[in-house]
Amino acid sequence: MIFLQLFLVFSKIGIFNFGGGYAMLSLIQDEVVNKNHWMTVSEFTDIVAVSQSTPGPIGINCATYAGYTAVMHAGYPEWAAVLGAILASLSIIWLPFLLMISVSRFLLKHSKSKFITDIFGTLRPAIVGLIAAAAIMLMSKENFGDPTESVFVFIVSIFIFLFAFVGTRLYKIHPILMILLCGLAGLLIY
C-alpha cells in the first residue's frame, strides 16, 4: 500500500533530519530513489530544482513533489496522487512538530532559569556566525554567475547583491518586496 509506505518513509525523513532543507534532500533521495525506487535519479534532480525555485521550505516542496510522483508511478489516478502529495508533506512535519512543541513548552516555562540564560548567552553570538556562514557559502558560481564565463552576469549579480543589502539594511525595504524587485530586475536585464 503506497500510502502507508509514504507515511512511514516521510515520517522517518522528518524525524531524522537535522539541519533543514538541504540536509533533507539527501535523505529523501536515499529513500525515494535508492531504497523504494519510486523515481529515477534524473526525476529527483528535477524535483530538487523545482523545490529550490518555488516558495516555501525546500523540505516541504520536495516531499510534496516526491509524494505526487511516487503515487503517479504506482499507477493511481491524479486525485490519489494529490492525496499522496499532501500525505507526504504532512508526514514530514508531524513528528518534528510534536518535538518542537515540547521544547517550546519547556523554554517558555523555564526561560528565566539560570541554566537557560547561561546556555543562550553563548548560543546567541554563535547563531550570528551560523547565519554569516550560510550567506558566505551561498556566494557561489551558482548564485552569482561564473566571471570566467560571463563578466556581465557576474557584475549585475554583484550590483543586485549590494542593492539588496543596502536596501534592506539602511532603507528597511521589506524582504518580500526586495525579492520581487530583484526578480523583476533579472527579467528586464537578462
Added chain:
Amino acid sequence: MYSANNTHSQSNSEVTTPRPERKGEGGKSSFFSLFITFAKIGGFTLGGGYAMVPVMEREIVDKKHWLEKEEFMDILVVAQSTPGLFAIDMASHIGYKYKGVMGGVVCALATAIPSIIAILLIAMFFRTFRENIYVEKVFMGVRPCVVALILAPCFSMARKAKINRFNWWIPVVCCVLIAAFGVSPIWCILAAGLGGFIYGRIKK
C-alpha cells in the same frame, strides 16, 4: 529573557508578574492573523532555510512583535538543533506560545500550505517550469538578492547578541568552522551551548 505569559490557559504558576509593556509580548494574535502571517512567510520566500529568516524576522519581530529579537534568535538556535524544518519549527513555537497546541498546528500548516499548493500546480500543469527561460531570468536576479537578505540581519543580530570584545571570537570561529572546514552547524551549537553552561558554572 522573554517572559512566559502565554495567552492560552496553562498553569504557569511561577510567572504571575503583570504583563510587561514591551516588545515580544505580542499585539494582536488571533488565529486569523497567525495564519495569514505564516502563509505569507511560506508563500513569499524563495530558497528555503536561512533565506526565510529575514522575512520571518521582519514579520514576526518588527511588524507583529510576537517575539523579541532575542527570543527570535533563541528559537532559531532551537529550530536548527532539533529535527525538522526551520520555518515550521519557528511557526510551531509562535503558534504554541500564543494559542496553545492548536495555534501551533495552525501556524505550521499555514507555513506549509502555500508550498503544497504551488508544487501541486507545477506537478500537475507546468512540468516544464524549470526550462522556462523567463523563470530562469527571474532567478538570476533573485539568487544574489537572497544571499544579501541572509547576510543583512547578521549585523542587527550581532548587536542583540551582545557581541563584545570578549566574545567576538565565538561567531567568528563558528563561521570559519562551518564555511571553510565544512563542520556541521549542529556541532557549533552543541559546543557553544556547553561552553555557556560551563562558563555559567565557573562564574558562579
